[in-house]
Amino acid sequence: MSSLHYWNYPTEIFCGPGALDALAERCKLHGMSNPLLVTDPGMLALEPMVLIKAHLQQADIKFAVFSEIASNPSLDDVARGVAAFKAGQHDSLIALGGGSAMDAAKGISMAAVDAQGVEQYEWSSVIAHFPSLADFPHLNLPRLIALPTTAGTGSELGREAVLTDSEQNIKRVISHPELLPASVILDPVLTRGLPPALTAATGMDALTHHIEAFCSPLYHPMSSGVAVEGIRLIQQHLCNAHRDGDDMVAREGMLVASAMAAVAFQKGLGGVHALAHPLGARYHKHHGLLNAILLPYVLVANRETISTDIARLARYLELKQPDFDGFLNWVLELRQRLGIAHTLRDIGLDAEEAAWVGEQALADISSSDTNARVLSAADYSQIFRNAVYGVLSGVKP
Structure with a gap:
């Protein structure tokens, strides 16, 4: 029996040692020809980043790296990410890291399409206006693939992002069905460091x-x-x-x-x-x-x-x-x-x-x-x- 597992609950998941091998194929199937790779600065010199870059380069997938995020990613971090996303004419995102990378990538995905999205889809507004997933408008957000390197937040299987509003010293929760990653890769090799x-x-x-x-x-x-x-x-x-x-x-x-x-x-x-x-x-x-x-x-x-x-x-x-x-x-x-x-x-x-x-x-x-x-x-x-x-x-x- 293969040690690689495939599930779809609530999105597609590849799980097990070697699951990373699915990355390039999923990028191509999702039409991701120029993804922005979002990670935290501490990840840049570590093994997971080396492995991800090698997979993308071997598959001739163009990408750039954005790592200007804090451990509690802020709205300012997202704004810088959106600028990088647009400047590089990126069409999609890959999140590599813990919850900070996942939340930042989701925030970038939302704000790149709808500048007011963080406010419009903040939790209190969602509760008031979108009682079910079917009630949300379709935004056509960029596709996202999530590769967690920590086992904590679970953000890779969530439709939410938690972002810090630095001006008010509070965290804002935004939610939209399209924030759920298109593919999730759970490879324990990425967490061993x-x-x-x-x-x-x-x-x-x-x-x-x-x-x-x-x-x-x-x-x-x-x-x-x-x-x-x-x-x-x-x-x-x-x-x-x-x-x-x-x-x-x-x-x-x-x-x-x-x-x-x-x-x-x-x-x-x-x-x-x-x-x-x-x-x-x-x-x-x-x-x-x-x-x-x-x-x-x-x-x-x-x-x-x-x-x-x-x-x-x-x-x-x-x-x-x-x-x-x-x-x-x-x-x-x-x-x-x-x-x-x-x-x-x-x-x-x-x-x-x-x-x-x-x-x-x-x-x-x-x-x-x-x-x-x-x-x-x-x-x-x-x-x-x-x-x-x-x-x-x-x-x-």
Whole structure:
């Protein structure tokens, strides 16, 4: 049996060692004759970039590289990318990297066609005007192929992009069906150079996506099922990938789990992301690391609503203590094994802006509206304080 897998869920996916070999063929099938390759500056001298360039050059596919993006890509980054896209008369995009490259490429795709698209398809506007995928207007956005080099965001299987509005220090979520990549290539070889700390943070990001989707109050049993299995894959593979970056079984397992998370969170996210988005925009901390630190504190805040479902999840994971406390302890022990900080203070944050953080978290309706229980701005402020000081207790505004 071949080690290369082909799936179409919700777009076409090539998965396994050697999946990169499909890149040139997919470019030609999608009519991509001059793609702009979007990546982050840290990727330029690494093996994945060398491999991608070689594949494209061997296939005589013209391309250029754009790498002027931050770890939390901004609207300004997108504007520079659009200028490069138009100047090079590019017809399509390839995203290589983690969530920053994926989000930047999607933003460039949107803004290159519709200069007002980031505003028109911002989450609050989408909720108000486009209740289903069929309601969106056809934009004929440039085709995009996504090649993740981290296993965390799952953006390669999402129809959304998260971009920082630097003027207001907030993150904006834009959504459109055509932002979903035309092809996704999950090749674990592209992730083997990922440092242990990034493997840990991105892996915890994927875990947070699955847990928040599973706990969302929306009814979407298909996404719930994907989330449960995604969590099991992370339980099975994350520590192995962290310990041995050349473990291709673990690397592939984490890539699959990360991609599955984007399917799972069609059901929604929650308070962890509602808090992480403004914190990432204001303090420029790694999104996955913020999620990893915040996760236990939000779980505790949601305990009264999610304890029954979490106990069911704990039984599926075959935890020794199959209840909420056993699951929480598993999360805490996993973080410790991965070297994740326990508090936000450990990464340089303080509680001075707690009121602002609470207001921004509540305003982030892309995440706060689907938290397991309704939380106020004061509740979010207290969770933030708890995460700064390491207080794993209930929310007490």
